[in-house]
Amino acid sequence: MIVSKNYKVFVVEDNEWFNKMLVHCLKQNPDIEVKSFFNGNDLIKALHEKPDVITLDYSLPDMNGSDLLHQIKVFNPHLEVIIISEQNDIEVAVELLKQGAYDYLIKNTDLNSRLLNNINNLLRRSHLEKRIETLQEEVEQKFNFHNSIIGQSEAMKNVFSVLQKACSSNINVSITGDTGTGKELVAKAIHYNSDRKNNPFVAVNMAAIPRELLESELFGYEKGAFTGANEKRKGKFAEANGGTIFLDEIAEMDLSMQSKLLRVLQEREVTPLGSSTPLKIDCKLIIATHQNLKKLVEQKLFREDLFFRIMGLNIHLPPLREREKDVLFIASKCIEEFCKANKMPLKTLKEDACKKLLTYPFPGNVRELKSVIEVAIVLADGVEIEAENIVFQHADTLTQVATEEKTMRQYNYEIISLLLKKHNDDIQMVSKILDISPATIYRVLKEFKSVGTSH
DSSP, X not given: OOOOSSXXXXXXXXXXXXXXXXXXXXXXXXXXXXXXXXXXXXXXXXXXXXXXXXXXXXXXXXXXXXXXXXXXXXHOTTOEEEEEESOOOHHHHHHHHHXXXXXXXXXXXXXHHHHHHHHHHHHHHHHHHHHHHHHHHHHHHHTSHHHHSXXXXXXXHHHHHHHHHHHSSOOOEEEEEOTTSOHHHHHHHHHHTSTTTTSOEEEEEGGGSOGGGHHHHHHEEOTTSSTTOXXXXXXXXXXXXXXXXXXXXXXXXXXXXXXXHHHHHHHTEEOOBTOSSOEEOOOEEEEEESSOHHHHHHTTSSOHHHHHHHHBEEEEEOOGGXXXXXXXXXXXXXXXXXXXXXXXXXXXXXXXXXXXXXXXXXXXXXXXXXXXXXXXXXXXXXXXXXXXXXXXXXXXXXXXXXXXXXXXXXXXXXXXXXXHHHTTTOHHHHHHHHTOOHHHHHHHHHHHHHHHHHO
């Protein structure tokens, strides 16, 4: 069992022999520091020493156990108290437990084993609580704005300014920007820097869920609601209750589902499939998209009323090509993190490698830069990363596509077509490379072909 050192237990017992016996019993665990008292007043004077647990004799010469328990709980409501008594009085025991006692033990032959069992359980709980506290601190540190979202450019300074405002209220937040700019990272930073940080953060990629399953995924369902619903299941909104729900790629949602989402946001309640009883929800909404929602509204592909409901406070993440000052700064941070995580000597970028990074537009943004840097670290033989170690996966494809001026529809179609050809028409592979849904690929191909044949 892993325990915290110097776990402090105070023993309060007026019988000298019994006092020594309890101290001896507890000292069998070397992680426990024991201090004993023979009356209640001496204990009260020593509470400032912050014991973790108190074993308390119910019948003391200067006050009874109930009064002393009350004073202890006034001093520190979280301080655990184990009552030890000669009397097996159920009514007294129940009343003391109601007042906050951890347990009520009788002075009999089982006392030592029961007491040690209680203390060991409290030790385990203390260790878990401290571990959880440490993890929470690590998460908060990880998602501190300037640790998780790296940048020194003017564009990013504006982002940091809006981020602070997004954390201070329950206003809906929309995050826009190209693929790979770090929209989910920003969403997590908002959540873990808000007063909801100790509650769930639930992320949902709308593009990754089949249309026919989206409603049950978001709102949940009852057992028997449809074929295959063998048990009741909570939806994502219910899972996020009290915390934050992040709906990524919200533009992929069809009009029918948009209508249902609007009602949930208006009523602040969800009704699981197969149920007639709505569930109240309280969660902060953050949405993200790389598409122009306003344009989709004009094209009647996105509901205007939902658009105004979800946009709230907008945070636009600039593409990396507009953050030239940040490229080398982010690259250095990536090198530091990767080398530390893989227990490698810290590597640095040579001047020719820096120049190569600065001349590339990074269509995949920060995500692509991180990938390029990690590969470069592995390829580099020494502690310096050279230009030849910098490999851009899509440079040739983009060069081919960008040789002349074309419409965005043509660019989209040609990039997808080139990658499909390169990967033997593997739709799933191309969707992962471009970070778009298979449905989007099919739509782009279909739209381009229909436009092409109409001319």
